[in-house]
Amino acid sequence: MSVIRLPRSRMYWSNACRVNQVADVMPRDRWEEIKHYIHFNDNTATNNSDRLFKIRRLIDSLLPKFQALPQDQMLSIDEQMVPFKGRSVLKQYIPKKPYKWGYKIFVLCDTKGLVHSFDIYAGTSDPPPGSPDIGASGNIVLKLAQVIEGSVNHLLYFDNWFSSLDLFVALANRGIPALGTVRENRLRGCSFSKDKELKKKGRGTFEEQQAVVDRVEIRAVKWFDNRGVNVASTFASAQPVSLIERWDRKQRRKVSVECPSIITLYNKFMGGVDALDALIAYYRIHIRSKKFYHRFFFHFVDMVVVNGWLLYRRDCDNLNVPRKKQKDLLAFKASIAQSLCMQGKDLSAKKRGRPSSDVEREFQKKQRRGPTKAIPTKDVRADAVGHWPQIDSLRQCCKFPKCTGHTSFKCAKCDVHLCLNKNKNCFCAFHEC
Structure with a gap:
C-alpha cells in the first residue's frame, strides 16, 4: 500500500481500482478486522503513568535490535516528526519542519540514516540513571548516547537545541567527543563580536574562543556567512581553514569564502536524520486511523524497512557488488512485501495452464x-x-x-x-x- 497509493484502503478491493497485489492476499473485511483489533499491549493492565503504554512492548522489542547494529564512527542526534493531525496529548507542533504536526521522536543514527536508537517525546525527559540532570534537551542526548561505546572513539554531532557546555562535559567524561552548533547565550565564558561587526569584515570572518569547564577543554568558533553561526566541540577547532564557494549578489558571481574546519565537519556529518526522513518519505505508509498507536506502528515498519535496505547496501558494498546490480529502496520494499505474501503458500500445488519456462x-x-x-x-x-x-x-x-x-x-x-x-x-x- 505504500508503493501503490490510493486515497482509501477500501479502494484496493473495489472494481474500479482493484490492486491484485493487495486484494489477492486477503479479503477486505479480514483486512479491516485485523486493523481494528490490532493491539500491542493488554488494555486491562493499564499504566496511567506511561503515556506510551499501548506501544511499550513494541518499543522494547525494537530498541535492542537497533542498538545491536554495528556503528560507524560518525553519529548524529536530531528530532524526527511522525505526521499526525488527530487528537492526542503527544502531538507536537514544529513550524520549521516539513510535517509541522505530529509526534516527535529523537533519533540516533549514522550519516546515511541507519537508526541505532530512538526515544519518543512524551512530555518529560528525565536523565538516565547515574547521569547529572542538565536539562530536558541534554538529558535526551545522554539517554541516546548510552549505546555508544566511549572506547571506540565515536564522534557525536547535534544541533543547537541540544547543545550546552554541561552536555559537552558530560559526554567527555564518558569518553565521547562531540560537536554541535550552540546558542550564544549558552556559551558562558566565551564572548564574540556582534553580527554587524563581523559583517563589516566580510563573509568568511570567524573568531575562536577556548573554555575549560571541569577540566574539559571546549573550543567555540563563531563564523559569519549570511549570518553568524556558533559551533563548539571537544575535538575540533577552526584550523585548518578551507575555501568554499558562495554566490555574491553584488558581483553576480561565485566567490571563494574561508570556512573553518569545525564548520565543514558539522555540515558533512550532521545530516543523518534528515537522510532517514527523506528515505521514509519516498514510500511512507499512508493508512488513516484514529488510534495514535497505529501511526507509530506504521512509522516503525517504514523505519525498519529503511534500516534493512541500508544494511543490505552496506553488505553489497563490502562484497564489491556493483551499484547497478543492487536493489533500490522501491525494489527492496516490493521484494519484502512479495516474500511476506508467499509465507504459508503451498508451493507444490499444481498451476493451471501451460508451463511458462x-x-x-x-x-x-x-x-x-x-x-x-x-x-x-x-x-x-x-x-x-x-x-x-x-x-x-x-x-x-x-x-x-x-x-x-x-x-x-x-x-x-x-x-x-x-x-x-x-x-x-x-x-x-x-x-x-
Missing part, C-alpha cells in the same frame, strides 16, 4: 515417466529470497532438467535436490531460469 516443460516430461516431486513456480524460484543450500541426510536425483546426477545438497526454500560442486552448479541454474 523450459525448466517446467522438461519437468512435465519427467513426470510422465514416473512420479516425481513437484517444483515451485518461476516466480518463487527467481525471487532471490531465502534460497540457501543445505545438506540433506539422503542423496537424491538432481531436479534440474537433463541432469542425471545424484546429490545431497538441496534448496532450503524450494525443498528440491540440486547439484552443487566444482563440476556442476545446477543450484544457480535452477534459480535463474
Whole structure:
C-alpha cells in the first residue's frame, strides 16, 4: 500500500481500482478486522503513568535490535516528526519542519540514516540513571548516547537545541567527543563580536574562543556567512581553514569564502536524520486511523524497512557488488512485501495452464515417466529470497532438467535436490531460469 497509493484502503478491493497485489492476499473485511483489533499491549493492565503504554512492548522489542547494529564512527542526534493531525496529548507542533504536526521522536543514527536508537517525546525527559540532570534537551542526548561505546572513539554531532557546555562535559567524561552548533547565550565564558561587526569584515570572518569547564577543554568558533553561526566541540577547532564557494549578489558571481574546519565537519556529518526522513518519505505508509498507536506502528515498519535496505547496501558494498546490480529502496520494499505474501503458500500445488519456462516443460516430461516431486513456480524460484543450500541426510536425483546426477545438497526454500560442486552448479541454474 505504500508503493501503490490510493486515497482509501477500501479502494484496493473495489472494481474500479482493484490492486491484485493487495486484494489477492486477503479479503477486505479480514483486512479491516485485523486493523481494528490490532493491539500491542493488554488494555486491562493499564499504566496511567506511561503515556506510551499501548506501544511499550513494541518499543522494547525494537530498541535492542537497533542498538545491536554495528556503528560507524560518525553519529548524529536530531528530532524526527511522525505526521499526525488527530487528537492526542503527544502531538507536537514544529513550524520549521516539513510535517509541522505530529509526534516527535529523537533519533540516533549514522550519516546515511541507519537508526541505532530512538526515544519518543512524551512530555518529560528525565536523565538516565547515574547521569547529572542538565536539562530536558541534554538529558535526551545522554539517554541516546548510552549505546555508544566511549572506547571506540565515536564522534557525536547535534544541533543547537541540544547543545550546552554541561552536555559537552558530560559526554567527555564518558569518553565521547562531540560537536554541535550552540546558542550564544549558552556559551558562558566565551564572548564574540556582534553580527554587524563581523559583517563589516566580510563573509568568511570567524573568531575562536577556548573554555575549560571541569577540566574539559571546549573550543567555540563563531563564523559569519549570511549570518553568524556558533559551533563548539571537544575535538575540533577552526584550523585548518578551507575555501568554499558562495554566490555574491553584488558581483553576480561565485566567490571563494574561508570556512573553518569545525564548520565543514558539522555540515558533512550532521545530516543523518534528515537522510532517514527523506528515505521514509519516498514510500511512507499512508493508512488513516484514529488510534495514535497505529501511526507509530506504521512509522516503525517504514523505519525498519529503511534500516534493512541500508544494511543490505552496506553488505553489497563490502562484497564489491556493483551499484547497478543492487536493489533500490522501491525494489527492496516490493521484494519484502512479495516474500511476506508467499509465507504459508503451498508451493507444490499444481498451476493451471501451460508451463511458462523450459525448466517446467522438461519437468512435465519427467513426470510422465514416473512420479516425481513437484517444483515451485518461476516466480518463487527467481525471487532471490531465502534460497540457501543445505545438506540433506539422503542423496537424491538432481531436479534440474537433463541432469542425471545424484546429490545431497538441496534448496532450503524450494525443498528440491540440486547439484552443487566444482563440476556442476545446477543450484544457480535452477534459480535463474
